Amino acid sequence: MSRAEKKAATREKILDLASARLRREGLAGNAVHRLMRDVGLTHGGFYVHFPSKEALDIAALQRAMGDLGDPVQALSKDLSRAESRKQLSARYLARSHRDSPETGCPLSALLSEVPHGGTEFRRAYAACVAQSLLNRQEALGETPPGEDIALLALALGGLALARALPDSATSDAVLRACREASAILADAYEDRRGGRA
Amino acid sequence: MSRAEKKAATREKILDLASARLRREGLAGNAVHRLMRDVGLTHGGFYVHFPSKEALDIAALQRAMGDLGDPVQALSKDLSRAESRKQLSARYLARSHRDSPETGCPLSALLSEVPHGGTEFRRAYAACVAQSLLNRQEALGETPPGEDIALLALALGGLALARALPDSATSDAVLRACREASAILADAYEDRRGGRA
DNA sequence: ATATTGACATGATAAATATCATGTGAAATC
DNA sequence: GATTTCACATGATATTTATCATGTCAATAT
Numbered sequence: 001m002s003r004a005e006k007k008a009a010t011r012e013k014i015l016d017l018a019s020a021r022l023r024r025e026g027l028a029g030n031a032v033h034r035l036m037r038d039v040g041l042t043h044g045g046f047y048v049h050f051p052s053k054e055a056l057d058i059a060a061l062q063r064a065m066g067d068l069g070d071p072v073q074a075l076s077k078d079l080s081r082a083e084s085r086k087q088l089s090a091r092y093l094a095r096s097h098r099d100s101p102e103t104g105c106p107l108s109a110l111l112s113e114v115p116h117g118g119t120e121f122r123r124a125y126a127a128c129v130a131q132s133l134l135n136r137q138e139a140l141g142e143t144p145p146g147e148d149i150a151l152l153a154l155a156l157g158g159l160a161l162a163r164a165l166p167d168s169a170t171s172d173a174v175l176r177a178c179r180e181a182s183a184i185l186a187d188a189y190e191d192r193r194g195g196r197a
Numbered sequence: 198m199s200r201a202e203k204k205a206a207t208r209e210k211i212l213d214l215a216s217a218r219l220r221r222e223g224l225a226g227n228a229v230h231r232l233m234r235d236v237g238l239t240h241g242g243f244y245v246h247f248p249s250k251e252a253l254d255i256a257a258l259q260r261a262m263g264d265l266g267d268p269v270q271a272l273s274k275d276l277s278r279a280e281s282r283k284q285l286s287a288r289y290l291a292r293s294h295r296d297s298p299e300t301g302c303p304l305s306a307l308l309s310e311v312p313h314g315g316t317e318f319r320r321a322y323a324a325c326v327a328q329s330l331l332n333r334q335e336a337l338g339e340t341p342p343g344e345d346i347a348l349l350a351l352a353l354g355g356l357a358l359a360r361a362l363p364d365s366a367t368s369d370a371v372l373r374a375c376r377e378a379s380a381i382l383a384d385a386y387e388d389r390r391g392g393r394a
Numbered sequence: 395a396t397a398t399t400g401a402c403a404t405g406a407t408a409a410a411t412a413t414c415a416t417g418t419g420a421a422a423t424c
Numbered sequence: 425g426a427t428t429t430c431a432c433a434t435g436a437t438a439t440t441t442a443t444c445a446t447g448t449c450a451a452t453a454t
Contacts, residue, residue: 003421007431026313028225032412044414045432053412101312111354112308114361115298116223126362146374150355153375154347157308157354164311165323177343178350181382184389188381200451204401229442241444242402250442 011049013039018060019067020102023109027057027117057117058124064106065128072139081140082186085151088136089182092155093175098162107132108159147189154178154185208246210236215257216264217299220306224254224314254314255321261303262325269336278337279383282348285333286379289352290372295359304329305356344386351375351382 001009017039022030032053036043050056071091075084091097097104107128110117114125129152136148158178165171198206214236219227229250233240247253268288272281288294294301304325307314311322326349333345355375362368 003429003431006421010431026310029313031410033410041431042433042435043412044434047413048431108309110309111357111361112306112310113223116226119363122361122363126364126367129358129362130367146370146377149371149374150351150378153355153358153371154351154378155354156358157352158347158350160308160357161326161350161353164308164319165326166316166319167323170323170327173343174346174350177346180343181347181351184382184385185378188385192381200400203451207401228440230440238401239403240442241404244443245401 007048010039010041014046014049014056015059015063018056019064019106022057022060023064023104023106024102026110027113027121030057030060032056054118054121057121061106061110061121061124061128065131067103068105070135072135075139080190081143082190084140085148085186085189086179086183089151089155089186090179093158093162093179093182095172095175098159098171098175101163105156105159108156108163111156111160143189143193147185151182151185154182204245207236207238211243211246211253212256212260215253216261216303219254219257220261220301220303221299223307224310224318227254227257229253251315251318254318258303258307258318258321258325262328264300265302267332269332272336277387278340279387281337282345282383282386283376283380286348286352286383287376290355290359290376290379292369292372295356295368295372298360302356305353305360308353308357340386340390344382348379348382351379 014035018030018035021035032046033043035056036046046056050059071088072084075087079087092105101109107125110125114122117125132152133145133148137143137145140148155178158174162171162174162178165174211232215227215232218232229243230240233243243253247256268285269281272284276284289302289305298306304322307322311319314322329349330342330345334340334342337345352375355371359368359371359375362371
């Protein structure tokens with residue numbers, strides 16, 4: 001392994017761990033010292049790979065988004081738009097997703113912490129949100145953008161709320177209620193356009 | 198002012214400031230040193246009033262909830278349940294609420310940070326959520342609890358998402374889309390029960 | 395009037411934070 | 425093979441964190 005390859009591999013390891021920790025422990029929990037120790041290095045070398053903590057946070061956020069791939073592409077092609085939306089929400093609002101934030105969507109994991117981050121980080125987060133909405137529009141066809149925005153907000157909020165509640169029965173109920181509401185919304189959006197517009 | 202009164206007054210000042218800062222800057226941003234400095238005291242005296250930082254965070258959370266009062270009680274009595282729900286969501290998802298987190302609802306402000314807090318804090322947060330849902334059930338009548346849960350998740354998520362987005366046009370669109378979705382849901386819940394159940 | 399209490403100040407501690415300066419050894423280049 | 429480069433280690437700095445021990449002075453109790 002050449003030196004450049006080794007450096008790239010190290011950077012990958014840092015990023016992988018950082019993106020997991022960012023999702024599990026948030027912006028504040030993701031500390032340089034601990035991160036490097038867990039990678040098996042010391043903290044000093046960190047700045048060879050990233051110019052600052054904020055740069056790391058941004059890269060880790062983007063890495064996390066990349067890891068997820070595009071969930072819209074993964075849907076089977078022969079579903080109606082409403083069914084596609086229901087599936088997206090159902091997968092997002094799954095117990096497995098709630099229980100594994102470190103491999104899940106960072107948008108929900110960081111939702112209320114974003115305003116306390118730096119300007120660049122906020123910009124990067126907003127770009128991820130915009131990209132997610134674009135993915136949906138491209139795959140599901142043009143609809144009033146507010147439809148997907150509301151479904152996204154419900155998914156982000158429902159997942160974050162479920163994670164915030166220590167009682168698992170209540171937490172399950174939150175996921176169920178939000179999946180149900182997403183389904184109602186998905187159908188209502190179609191009805192509304194089909195019925196009148 | 199007696200000594201006990203003075204102590205109580207000091208405690209109030211600490212709590213007021215802490216509850217504002219908790220909502221504006223989150224769990225991590227609310228530091229004892231800065232807090233006491235801004236109250237006009239030094240950090241040492243803090244532990245006369247609170248046994249720990251977590252105790253402060255819990256008290257500040259409860260103070261914030263208390264400040265808001267019960268928004269359900271503030272609704273005019275002659276509205277239908279669906280109209281009441283729409284109003285609640287509309288007020289929650291208002292630009293003024295988004296722009297003043299320090300006087301707003303802490304449930305949304307702390308949404309994604311709760312899992313990183315201590316056990317006691319999480320418990321306290323969950324109790325606030327439960328109380329909010331109870332308030333609604335009492336005032337609006339018995340309905341499947343999932344209905345209000347989903348409306349709450351949509352409101353929390355929508356507000357947090359709006360605060361996370363730096364572009365004000367996009368942020369406004371989020372608020373609008375979530376208000377609209379809340380209205381659709383509120384009507385759909387009534388239709389569903391009226392139509393079949 | 396004297397003794398006591400207790401709210402707060404001062405200052406210390408210990409841990410954790412981000413960041414950087416310098417050293418070192420091995421890989422890459424000549 | 426000698427020289428250079430650079431990824432990373434070591435260790436330092438400066439800040440911030442929660443927490444506590446001790447001192448002080450004014451309000452209370454006796």
